[in-house]
Each structure stands twice: as C-alpha cells, then as structure tokens.
Amino acid sequence: MKNEIKIITKNWGQINPRRIEEYISAGGYVALKKFIEKMTPQSAVEEIKISGLCGRGGAGFSTGVKLESVQKEPASSADGEKYFICNLDESEPGTYKDRSIVDNDPHLLLEGIIISSLIIGAKKTFIYINGNYRKQAEILGQAVEQAREKKFIGEKILNSKYNLDIEIFSGAGAYICGEETALINSIEGNRGEPKMRPPFPTQCGLFGRPTAVNNAETIANIPWIILNGGKAYAKIGSKKSPGTKLFIINGAVKNPCVAEVPLGVKLEDLIEKYAGGMQEGKEFWFAQVGGSSGRLVLQKDLKMKMEYDRDGKIPLGSGAILVVDKTMDIHELLLSWASFFRRESCGKCAPCREGTFRLYEIAQRLKDGEISERDKTALEDILWTLRNTSFCPLGKFAATAFSDAIEKLKLLQKYE
Numbered sequence: 001m002k003n004e005i006k007i008i009t010k011n012w013g014q015i016n017p018r019r020i021e022e023y024i025s026a027g028g029y030v031a032l033k034k035f036i037e038k039m040t041p042q043s044a045v046e047e048i049k050i051s052g053l054c055g056r057g058g059a060g061f062s063t064g065v066k067l068e069s070v071q072k073e074p075a076s077s078a079d080g081e082k083y084f085i086c087n088l089d090e091s092e093p094g095t096y097k098d099r100s101i102v103d104n105d106p107h108l109l110l111e112g113i114i115i116s117s118l119i120i121g122a123k124k125t126f127i128y129i130n131g132n133y134r135k136q137a138e139i140l141g142q143a144v145e146q147a148r149e150k151k152f153i154g155e156k157i158l159n160s161k162y163n164l165d166i167e168i169f170s171g172a173g174a175y176i177c178g179e180e181t182a183l184i185n186s187i188e189g190n191r192g193e194p195k196m197r198p199p200f201p202t203q204c205g206l207f208g209r210p211t212a213v214n215n216a217e218t219i220a221n222i223p224w225i226i227l228n229g230g231k232a233y234a235k236i237g238s239k240k241s242p243g244t245k246l247f248i249i250n251g252a253v254k255n256p257c258v259a260e261v262p263l264g265v266k267l268e269d270l271i272e273k274y275a276g277g278m279q280e281g282k283e284f285w286f287a288q289v290g291g292s293s294g295r296l297v298l299q300k301d302l303k304m305k306m307e308y309d310r311d312g313k314i315p316l317g318s319g320a321i322l323v324v325d326k327t328m329d330i331h332e333l334l335l336s337w338a339s340f341f342r343r344e345s346c347g348k349c350a351p352c353r354e355g356t357f358r359l360y361e362i363a364q365r366l367k368d369g370e371i372s373e374r375d376k377t378a379l380e381d382i383l384w385t386l387r388n389t390s391f392c393p394l395g396k397f398a399a400t401a402f403s404d405a406i407e408k409l410k411l412l413q414k415y416e
C-alpha cells in the first residue's frame, strides 16, 4: 500500500498555481502569519531543529543547524546584511522535482523562502534559477509580485518589523552553479566555479556576508513545520531522516513519476508501488540512485531504505532514480554520463578538467569495442584521481557510475 502523507504536494492539481487567492484559501500564508505574530526567529529555528529536516539538495545537512548558524553569526559589516538563497539550479539530468514544485505550488515555496529569510535576519533574498527554466522563472516572478501586493514581501511585512526583498536571479544553466559556492560566485558576477572552504557560506558567503543556501524542496517543508511543529514532522518518515521526499522515478518502469513518499521507504517499493513496476517484457538490471552522479544498485540490494544516512553506501542525492533493464546498452549509458561530465567540468582543477576528457575518450573506445590494455590501466588511474584529488564533488561524481559499472556490472570482464 502507498503511504500518502502530503506536505509538499498537498495542493498539486487542487489549486490554480497562478492565483495567490487559491493558495490562501487552501490555508496558505498562515504559517507566515503564525511566525510573525506568535514566534521569534529563535523559537522558529528551534522547531526546525527538532523536526530533523535535512537538506534535499544532496548533502543532507541539518537545515535547522544551518539556519541557526547564520542567525547567530554577527552581522560583520557596516550594512549588517545577511542573505538567504534558494537553490533552484537543478541541472542534474533526470531531476525535475524543484521545477515541479514551482509548476504546481509556487507560493508554498515562496512562503518557505520568506519565513527562512526572516529567521536568519536577511533583508534580501535571491532565488537562483537555472537560466533554461524560463517558464518557472516567469511563474515565480508572478508569484513574487502577487505576494508583494498582499504585503507578504516588502517593507513592514504584515505590518510587522520585518522587511524583505526577493530577487529572481537566472544563471546560465551550468551544472556546477548548483554547488553553493559556485552559485555565490555566479550571483557576484564572477566565473561560476567553486570556492575553497572554509570559510563556509554561513560565515562568509554572498558579497562576504553570512549566507544560507538551501534547496527548494528543503524550504518547501518549512511552512508545514512552522504550522504543525517540529515534533509532528519528526514522526514522519524514518528516525535517521524524518519527513517526506520527492522521488523522481524514470526509465524502464510503467509509470514514470514524481512521488512524495516518507523517507525510509524501500527502493523496491518505489519501483513497484509508486512507478507501477517494470514495463511489460522488461527485466530489471540495476537502478541508478541520485541522478547522473549516483551509484548503481543491483537486484540483491533493492530492499535498501531510502534515507539520508551519512554512513550509508548509497547517497540519495537529488532523489532521481533511473531504472535500467537488461536490454540497455551500458556502453551508450556510460558514454552519455561521461559526455555530461566532460561538458560540465568547470575546468578549475586539472584532475577533473583532464580526467573527464580522458574518461569520455575511453568511454567512446569502449563503445566501439576498441579498448586496449593501456586504456584499462589508465581507466583505473583516472577514476582514482577523480575520486581522490578533485577540488569539488563534481570530479568525484564523474567517477561514481563508471566505478560501479566496473565493480558491480563487471564491465571490463569480457576484455580480460
């Protein structure tokens, strides 16, 4: 049986996302009112910490802890600015959960963004959106204007002491600009490449000011937590990672879908119950969990629980799941992954700049059946170098699926 708890998708298909009045009639912006009238930034952040909500952008870091650290950070400069940034870059192939939130319920996201910004003491917030998502940028622009008219954004929000301005910033559509320090560089007008950490953005982020960067799905949970309390949220999902998650299930399944499911669900259930199982006549081979940067899961591991577990072997990443059947040409797939990372490597560090190119060349030769002994040794070296010496996680991501294909699918066996 499906577990139907709806926090993020409750209004999907029920209201017209273009009309703020319909969101308000469905109970929208009540959490913002509650925050302003009955809570302090400190009590709100406490609820978020109790909820156990962690980041849905990939790393799974505690949202309450992140917001609290920016809240507590002394405003370092004369202008006293702090910034909140909603990360809507979403360039991972096969991932479209954040865009789906905008398409179906932009005001839920906006309400979460407003509350989070006020919690940390930001007066200016950016929604960083991939430049290719013009429709979603337009929907958000309209939502911001509607919220401004209702005094949910602007000076003296709902006649309170709070002021907030929100700007939608369109990036150029680079995958690396989803990484928070590259994203900050991009808004600052610099080249979209990662920065050295520490200092972390929570201390020294946008324009050198304390900054919280959070994924759109993460933030869409905030209104529910403010309304219902952290304890109620902590009861949903698994102990290790409470709450629900938007999973995007694609590939050789009957019903590809975006499904909101409590965390802790088994991968097997996502495929069988939510995506309708395998297509007629197709036999499961493996699933890739977490988008192009994700690991490969074989049949024997399908009972694994989907949760944010720092010690877990299979990171959830963005929550995208590609189900692959036995008719798929793995060489084609490897080539498309390699081609993606070759294109998206920002070029800042040599291991990734060179490694992703060499990986692509070898993937091409593998596909053509022309792999040499030298290629096999080089492949091991390149994968090791990408995993261990790249400046940022993108280099490691480029090696993940390739390494799993060698180890779990015995990719090179037939060449031995």
Ligand SMILES: Cc1cc2nc3c(=O)[nH]c(=O)nc-3n(C[C@H](O)[C@H](O)[C@H](O)COP(=O)(O)O)c2cc1C
Binding pocket: 054, 055, 056, 057, 058, 059, 060, 061, 063, 087, 088, 089, 090, 091, 092, 175, 176, 177, 178, 179, 180, 181, 213, 214, 215, 216, 218, 219, 392, 393, 394
């Ligand atoms: C190469 C790369 C791409 C990323 N892309 C995204 C993205 O598109 N959206 C996102 O929210 N986080 C992305 N992240 C993670 C962000 O750096 C950051 O951890 C996240 O926005 C924090 O939000 P959260 O704590 O709510 O998950 C990416 C990280 C890397 C290394």
Ligand code: SF4
Binding pocket: 176, 193, 194, 344, 345, 346, 347, 348, 349, 350, 352, 353, 390, 391, 392, 393, 394, 395, 396
């Ligand atoms: S690992 Fe790749 S994306 Fe990251 S800094 Fe190095 S070249 Fe850029």
